[in-house]
Amino acid sequence: MKVKSGDMVFPGDFLAVSEEVLPSEGTYDEDGKIKSLVVGEVSRDDRNKSIKVISKLNTPPTLKRGSRVIGEVIDVRGQRALVRIHSIKGNRRALATYFVGGVHVSQARKGYLSKLTDAFRIGDIVEARVTKIMGLDGIDLQTSGRDLGVIKAMCTRCRHFMEVNGRDEVRCPNCENREKRKLSVNYEG
Ligand SMILES: [Zn+2]
Structure with a gap:
């Protein structure tokens, strides 16, 4: 039909x-x-x-290839970091449907990244670009690019948000812990 x-x-x-x-x-x-x-x-x-x-829902920002999205890192395992997508950048309305995207280790940053935990940790807020949509659970994201990556990093020790402390490094103002991230130039810490 x-x-x-x-x-x-x-x-x-x-x-x-x-x-x-x-x-x-x-x-x-x-x-x-x-x-x-x-x-x-x-x-x-x-x-x-x-x-x-x-x-047909009244809040219809739909996701498409090339969209810039804001989301929260919910898991970092092996080659893929999972991101719960909260919104499309520039659109204040939350998405009508629940989406989870993944950043493959090769798409996290330019150049070699030995482990994904040097780029993201659970609880971080990231800005990413949608590169491929293969279904509701098959959304590929990319964070390489100056204005993509972590915009808020959460300390793995005390869950406090962290401050930028040099190139791709953040520091916790609460416990002094230092960690690596793939930072965006739009970091909000
Ligand atoms: Zn801390």
């Missing part, structure tokens, strides 16, 4: 195959199948061969 403009769809619903149309806002490509990322109404443009889903 062909999905057409005006149809209501839900996250994960099949919309079209990627040979037919290009995925746009509110959609993602999973192995050549374009699916909906949000609850919304399909808008299919056959002339430009693109398909999008317009969120």
